[in-house]
Amino acid sequence: MGRAEDRRARQRGGRRAAPKRSSGTGTGTATGTGTATGTGATTGTGSVTGTRAEARAAAGGKAGRKAGGKAGAKTGIRRFFTWKKVVGTIFGMILLGMAAFVGLYLWIDIPKGNAAAQLQSNVYKYSDGSTLTRDGDVNREIVDLDKIPKKVQLTYVAAENKSFYKDSGVDFRGTARGLINTLSGKGKQGGSTITQQYVKNYYLSQDQTVTRKLKELVISLKVDRQKSKDYILAGYINTSYYGRGAYGIQAAAQAYYGVDAKDLSVAKGAYLAALLQAPSQYDWTSATPTGKRLVKARWNYVLDNMVEEGWLKQSDRQAMQFPKPKDPKGSAGMGGQIGYLVDAANNQLAKQLVSDGTASDINDAKALVDKGGWTITLNIDKKKQAQLEKAVKTKLASKLNGKKRKVDDAVQAGAASVDPKTGKVVAMYGGTDYLKHFTNNATRRDYQPASTFKPLIFAAALDQDAKTQDGRSITANTIYDGTSGRSVKGSDIAFSPPNEDDRDYGNVTVQRAMNASINSVFAQMGVDVGMDNVLKTAGNLGLDVDGLQAVPAQTLGTMGASPLEMAGVYATLDNHGKKVTPSILASAEHKDFSVTVPPPIGDQVISEEAADTVTSVLTGVVNDGTAQQSVSQAANRQGQHVAGKTGTSDNNKSAWFTGYTPNLVTSVGLFGENPKSHAQVSLSGATGLLPGVGRINGGGYPAQIWAAYTFSADTKSTKFVLDTKQGAAVEPTETPTFTEKPSETPSSTPTSAEPTTESPTPTSESPTPSETPTTSRPTRTPTRTPTSTATDGIPEDPVQPNLQ
Template sequence: MERSAVARSNNGRLTQVSRPKKRRLIDYPRYGKRGIRRWIPSWRFVLGTFLTFFALGVGVFIAAYNSVTVPDDASSIAMQQTTTVYYADGKRVLGEFSQVDRKIIDTTAIPEHVGQAVVAAEDRTFYKNSGIDVKGMARALYINITQGKRQGGSTITQQFAERYYMGTNTSYAGKIKETLLALKLGQEKDKAQVLDGYMNTIYFGRGAFGIEMAAQRYFGVPASKLTVEQAALIAGVIPSPTNWDPQNNPEKAESRWNYVLDGMVSLGFITQADRANMEFPETIEYDKTNRYQGVKGYLLDGVRKEVLSKVDNMTEDDLDTGGYKIISTFDYAAQKDLQAAMKTMPDGASKNLRAAGVTIDPKTGGVVAMYGGKDYLKQQFNNATQGSAQAGSTFKPITLLAALEQGYSLDSYYNGNNGRTFDDNGTEWKPNNFGMVNWGWISLTKAIANSVNSVFVELNQQVTPQATVDAAVSIGIPKSTPDLNPVLSNVLGSATVRPIDLANAYATFAANGKRHDAHMVAKVKNADGSTRYEPNIKGKKAYDAAVGAELTYALSQVVEQGSATKAKVIGHPLAGKTGTSNDNKSAWFVGYTPSYATAIALYQSSDSGSQESITPFGGYNEITGGSVPLDIWTTYMGRLLSDKPVEQFPDRTYQPTMKPTPTPTPTQTATEEPTEEPTTEEPTEEPTTEEPTAPPTTPEPTEPPVTQEPTDPPTTEEPTIPPVDPPTGPTDKPKPPGGGGGNSGGAGGGATDKPTG
């Protein structure tokens, strides 16, 4: 082809002359074309590009295919391994999820119907396909891309290949290797060999790998003795052995059993007449042995649930057989201390009493120790993470937090008299103080130390109940918590909370306003040592650090001069709050240091699951937050902190924006008379029952004279850390009858605490 050019002739004129066109190897953009045609590739260009990439792809495929090694037999397959859970140090073993048992046998020596059942269950084109299912692979790819779920190949040969690359097949590169191996297996091994390898390596649940161990775990017989009905059941559970085990899901197991038998009929393995006479077989009981026995069962179960919910594409069976190394957040020494402290609880409690304990690291949100019950094998219900109870006065610090965020001062004075009337959404409500005591005008610091109901109901009215709800959510109480409503009584703990959530909320207090998510898994490692999962422990700011230091100071006074003075024996700076719900349905102590936040909870549930009043035991007339829970907390934390350095809480730097309410004049003093109804809050000081008179000059009112004998005179002996051995009885003087009970009126039933010492 030629192209024209302009030249000057002999006579001087310009004329068109032809010039040969210069060819290019890749004519793109197209030479000599204008406009859009310049950018439209020619058919030669398109064809050449396709052939080039096709040839390149074929070359890569051939090279990859040749690099794949076919295993000699099932014993050379990269078998699954046991997943192990460790304590936080990564060295001491907490437990295992499933003990892997396997036994290689010659499956050609077992009844033919066993392999036929597997084919009918997993790959009905097995004897016809080349080892791969193109449609199944396309479907799997589509699901992976659109739904983000891992979907494997559907043929038996592909699944057998997947066993070889166990641990690396989550990536697309791993899937390509599986496909190439499946193709090569289909070419180099006959169907009997492939089926033999598959049945010897596949996981059947109950910790059994291979058909031999499966036969023993499900029916107590060797594989050579399996009937058609039994083989169909075992083959049916292969896609999800743990979930479809007839011991766990009999309906699904029977549905799959019918599916396999119907497939055997359609493939000509058995007759319809034989099928009609078959009955669903009974399996033997599978015992998980003692791996989950005792308190550690709750720890393992908590770790397992968290891994399954947090790690992408992790299934029950993957977790059991993947050989993962899971490092938990549980500290071995702290866990032993907590379990020992829980054993100090006095005898005589109701069989319906539930005890829970949770310690959380405020710096990370990691659960350091947890007590969910005595024995997981006897009760698969975790009292710390699944159970819940009314929070009681442990919610008062949350309202105090809302007030501090709004600029309130701890030096403000409030009317602490009993029997005051409040408007709770149009309903008159008279929440009582413990013992129907008139405290007079007292500061917020003194009110939180002695848990004075009337003061905190008024404070909640001022800051608004919605602010209390918002503050609770900000520090880690889930929005979905039952009865977490913006009503006036929420300050007294009408919400029903889980112990782990309340411990996490107080961990936010301990972290000076930095909130973390409570978690039990520190790291998940693959079998090859690479990291599969780590939680985010950066945390999120819930409120200002100055507010946090002020709140912690207020809660430290609960220990220094209020309802939890027993804990002073530990000798470390402490802060916390006692709490007892309406009608003594729950009793709490939740306290913290800069490094540990611990909740100890007792609550009682009837046989139907409803909350009921805690039956007194151990010599106590009432079980309150300041009795058994505080005793356990002090024993446990005393031992946990005994070899730890003393940590100080942050200095107070808070500057209120609202002026403190001054000490009122005598004419402002409340004159309400106490009601006859009992309350659920016990003062630790000796307030008057006469009309109080406020001191005119001092910023903090002096103690009014005592006109009645206190129910619990303070001890004069030097306290000691309670021993690990169960105590013979409380050191406190038993309460007189009628000293407790619920608050009168009030939406949701106000909740308060009754310390006993």
């Protein structure tokens, strides 16, 4: 019984029970000395040594304590988490998930095609509520799959879903990844099958939600069971968005290659299939270098997959060349300036949809806009818009004759006009005709703003209290060396920019340097301020400086900028340093979306005194400098205060005038663009001016267009109210007097001069030779006038314009 008693002892926590009495009579005792005696009714006597009994008791106690400890441990965490319970829980969750999915499958039916699959028109209005246009023709035409070449069909399968003909319509791994990314806030991810993408396009929406993804999963499984693969592929190809307002392969084939879908080659089909990944980024004619590299890589990926799947011969693949698409063309009803205005409004709306979180990226946003149903009101003033178009026609377009001069076909004009107090874009000129020249010249950023950048350098100097290399504060009266080709001091990068026509000016004030647009002065000023500080201030004023290197060469305005961008920069100066972000969009209404257009007027980005001092100095450019003849002497000027700056880029590829009154800021740019290759070319010789000497410059046609428009659109004789004691507006320079028959080259030398009262240049763009200020005012008679006669008070382009 010893072992049985031990077990019972362990169960009781290690205590062994006392021995049971025999059925006979008798008593027994055990002593600590190890002897035991006992008598009983039975015959015989016996004794047990105490030592043996004690040993058994001790062993039982020890085993009992050990067993009791183990029993105690099982009453803790192990009691709840055993391997059996963990496995059972996991298995139960799997069963529960399967049951939930079965429930979803039974509950969700294939819906009818949603409203988004049937696009609506957009209505566009002027600021006064009158209709600008209706974009009502949906650019989509459904074509049967048998009208699309078989190998072109396969380009889509190779691009998006090589297992399309074998799978069940769903990529469970990709869908799971998409659900996880959605829940974690990482946005949309790839991995959907063609069936899933078709379901999203036709039955659902582009929303990135868990509910939508689950519906997509279930409906895709059902569609794959109920519809043929050809039906699904045709639906996907015909409902997808390809960019350029094209929905479906037929519209895309026409938009990009000018052919029907039935006539697409495999190479062209591969491009359209590749395009679906990012239509805006991959449109070859407007793509960045990175975009072009990516779409070409995607095109190669599609064709390589076709070879791998045995759908295309390797020899045919190697013979294929990348098929560059044609330039985009506008849709009907978008002729003249209308298309430019609509595109600009759509682009701003799309960016706002991304900013609001309504769309996940710019491609989704543009697709939402193009799907229609919007009422979009622009800030465009109908009267001012007509006045701007008239100014371009009378001052430039009427003088262009492509039949006589090939270069005339290369002249492109762009302009943007902004109210500096509200930030509204009140007028815009995008080009000759949206249906003939698709690129909007008012918003393009591929041409240099040239010397219109110089005021930003001076603004940075003033705002940051910069000093010259010898410790003098930079003001409108600070003297700089205007020697052409002079090496800048204090720069780690050697830079010696020549002045226009390599002219030397000697010691000149900043005011005089701005009037004459002297390169050597502003190159040195940029180094004095610090080019990183210059670019920072330029960015604060509204210029896009991302990716620009802070090098002295930027002082010549070698970056890209658009007329709309420059109008915003100068509007910030006009608005006393409070940021103006031009907005063409007044409001956008849709039954399914809520859009709030942010206010165009922002915070103070440079000091009021700095902004006003720049304005004061820029009045000298108009009254006494490179814009004098075209603007200051315009017959229709009614006493308005005007500030502005001319600019002409290297090799005469662009010419600018950006100027403002207290009420209106307008930037006008002329760009040389080869009509076939779209390469940048020189404007020299256009309109019949002699090549080489007859350059198109900022003080010529751009300033003339500006004056003709501004003085008709802004008839208020408003004066600048400036918080400054510097510059031409408060210390005006002398007005030059013209001789009756001046010689071609200025030859007069001032008898004396004061640094603060430098004499102005005598023509719209041509500065005088160098002169050294002394102690008294100079007396000077300019010796050259424009060769042509002024019309409507605005002279024609000078023969020897200063390209700055």
